[in-house]
Amino acid sequence: MEQLAAAGWIGISADYRLEPATFPDQVVDAKRVLAWTREHARDYGADPESVVLVGGSAGAHIATICALTAGDPRFQPGFEDADTRVSAVIGLYGYYGPAPTRGLPSAPEDYLGETTGRTSPDGIPPTMIVHGDRDPMVAPAMARRMAEQLREASADSVVYVELPGGHHTLDRFDSLRCSALTDGVDDFLRRALG
Secondary structure, three states: OHHHHHOOOOOOOOOOOOOOOOEOHHHHHHHHHHHHHHHHHHHHOOOOOOOEEEEEOHHHHHHHHHHHOOOOHHHOOOOOOOOOOOOEEEEEOOOOOOOOEOOOOOOHHHHHHHOOOOOOOOOOOOEEEEEEOOOOOOOHHHHHHHHHHHHHHOOOOEEEEEEOOOOOOOOOOOOHHHHHHHHHHHHHHHHHHO
């Protein structure tokens, strides 16, 4: 986040409910942050029309579902009319499968067919998925599959990066790889929002 801030990006780090919360509690929490960000972005010198979600691990799951369900009242109780569109989404070492739920489908793929007209012209914003090929917690095949499904459903760019030797939480420690990854994220965002 520090390297992106130094490049001119404004970042907001938000939390969400954990256990005993169940889906869609986490998505509702993230959408509340999205609504707040769009409402207050100008107060902090940011453009409310250029909001990007970035999430790692379970956060990638949440960010992807948020991007695919913009304006969906099922995920916006009490703030149904809030603008929760995103301009792009980035998933780092993400889990994209089902989660414990209270009835709503809980995997991002469950919402690929429902996105038309909600975000970008086809409903799916530009997406970047980054995963390490040695991730012991989430198999790279899951990230590859999510990228393929997004590419099939989206008219916008979907970038998949699989880092050789990369593990879960590959962005947590300062390294040449992490710096290069941050440069790649910066480049992706400038092109996606350009």
